[in-house]
Amino acid sequence: MVFFIDKAGSPYSIQAPEEFLSERALARRAKEQIVITEEDIPISPNYTQGLIDLGIEVYYSTKWMNGVLVQMDQNEAVVVQNLPYVTSIEKVAANAPLQQRALKRAEPLPGQTNAAIDQQRMLGIDLMHEYGLYGEGLLIGVFDDGFTNLSQLEAFRHILEEDRLLYSFDFVNNRESVENGEDHGTRVLSIIGANQFNYKGGVPNATFILSATEAPQEYRVEEYNWLFAAEKADSAGVDIINTSLGYKTGFTDPSMNYTNAQLDGETAVITRAANIAASKGIILVNSAGNSGSLVSAPADSPNVLAVGAIAADSLIASFSSKGTSSNVFKPDVVAQGVSTLLITSQGSMAAQNGTSFSAPMMTGLVAGVRQAYPGKTAAEIRDMIRAAGDRATNPDNVYGYGIPSFGRIIENERTLAAANSVIYSAYPNPTADDLLLRFDEKYFGELLTIQIINPNGRLKNQFEFVPFESRNPLKLELNESGIYFLRVISNSGTTSRKIIKY
Incomplete structure (x- = not known):
């Protein structure tokens, strides 16, 4: 990564935001009274061109952190570091990971599915559906490793045929297709948006943005991929981002590992990116992690709904990551992440484990609440979810605020309303x-x-x-x-x- 000193030479200004933000993105900011700042302005093309003129390969840019992702060798890095408009450089991956890989061959099979009603009932999503809330009008981003067989599975046919895939992009391989042989994202997306036979995701009528940000090998560049994906989704007007990924230890380059002290809600690259995204009025839902110890980034952010995993009996899963702070409870909430029913990339139904799958369960609920209460801000929606947990009066760092439900959210909102009002x-x-x-x-x-x-x-x-x-x-x-x-x-x-x- 190369970071710049300012945005001098950018052709954009905050006086004309419609030139770099979509109408939907501007409407979200207006609703939540979010001021457009220089942080929203795209980077200076002069600085980018200066790198290109030196023979540097420039790929993605970040306006929020004012930098670009490049590929260069050590000698080039010395030259770039000494440029007057460069503040710093950061190694985020080894070798040349942005060279395109060939697509792995997909093997389409007919779908076999089963009802997800029991795991949805735990969150009151069944009640949400009874009220006719299926995500209509919402834009949801799903950031993951890949979405193999997306275009071939019956579970997602309705999304494609109804033109509700706004766009997709693979930031790992630098191409639009996200059917890259990786299928963790396919399974996650099914819990949110599938509609096949008698399996229905939480909000199958939403519109989606799909981004591949996770690579087979673990380097810091994946956190910046998430940043690039979030900025692109923000400009498109995204309402909610589901991320079933996390970063703590286990990097291919151990020097990139985070210590527990660095998981403080503001240090990790992806956590800093998430905090900026939240400040733009985006609701962020993230898996807590599967280490059984401290939550990973960006789940450590107070602006992210970190989701732990419980079994069908409502007991915490042994692998579900936890928090340590006495005043910021992590995970925030929990949902079923043990034997969670989902659709695989082969079209079959499977019961699988992980906070990767409890997070999209929660995203379904969050989307229904956003749809039912469109006047609420992102921060208010987060608070509504936490306050609706079955442990809201006594939260801890194992279950957080507990299991929220749509019905409890309704009752809480009624209680807050004036008692003597006419109907x-x-x-x-x-x-x-x-x-x-x-x-x-x-x-x-x-x-x-x-x-x-x-x-x-x-x-x-x-x-x-x-x-x-x-x-x-x-x-x-x-x-x-x-x-x-x-x-x-x-x-x-x-x-x-x-x-x-x-």
């Missing part, structure tokens, strides 16, 4: 067009009965409705002119209003 308001009233019903947030997630009554007291129409922030207000068509009485019945009371339709 709904109706406007415009009188109206010459449709009527809009805006429900008080206290009733989000509650099954309401809505009755339309004519002036003679006869029931004209009745239906049930479950409001959420994303379904608020409800548009009601009144086809005939006249006077109506609109009654909404909840578990705790009734609100009735007189409506005049011209």
Whole structure:
């Protein structure tokens, strides 16, 4: 990696962010009141060109950390280090790992799947589905090693046929295809987005970004690959990033290993990158790790939802990594990561172990909450997930805040709402067009009965409705002119209003 002193010569400015950020990315920042800064501006092309003119191979850039990934030998490194616009260089891998490898041959097989309902029920995802929340309108990034047979599996056919793969990119091999012979990502993605036979992922109707950042050999460059992938996804307007990877020890070059003291939520390269991503309003979900000891990076970040693994009996898995801090509980939450049902790259159903698979379980829940409460910030969503854990009143560094559930999130949000609020308001009233019903947030997630009554007291129409922030207000068509009485019945009371339709 080569890092630059500033961004002098960049053709972009914070006064015209639409030139380097998508409309969706700008909308996320506006919603969360995030100020666009120089950190968001792409790097100086002058500095990049200066390296190219020296014969240096330049690959990916990072605007957040203001640098580029290059391949160069030791003699070239000496020259580059002495350039006036270079602050530092860092060796992140050996030899020339960015030379493209040939694709491994995929072996498509017909899919055999089974229901994932039990592992989803633990998090209340079944309830989420009953409310019709399947991830519509959300953009989810999945960063992993590869997604072999993605284009050939029935489990993902709906994503491709409905054009809900926004883009894919393999940062390890420098190409768009992520079907690179590695399939850990395929299995992770199935838990989130598969829809095959009677196996349904947590949010199969979401739109996806798929990035390969993990290489067969472990070098620091993988952490920078994650950084490059996160910046690209941020510019596209990503809502959530699932990462079932982690870095601590075990690097091919042992000098790149992190000590426990460095897993402090702010030191590791990927943790620093994750903290920047979180500051842009992205929700980050990460596997806690499978060492049984201290969580790995970036799960050590307080801005990342680190997910531990439990079995179907809700007991912690022996391999699930833990935390050490007394005031930042890690993992944050837990989900089933023992015998987790998933779809393999061969299309068959399998039950496999690891926090790699508890994390995408949690991503399904997080996505449903984001969909139900689109006005909440990323930080608020993280807090809602933690507060909904079954150990929220007594968290520890084994289970964190425990097992969250969609139902508990609904109840928590209701409790926070004003106790004396009316169920709904109706406007415009009188109206010459449709009527809009805006429900008080206290009733989000509650099954309401809505009755339309004519002036003679006869029931004209009745239906049930479950409001959420994303379904608020409800548009009601009144086809005939006249006077109506609109009654909404909840578990705790009734609100009735007189409506005049011209």
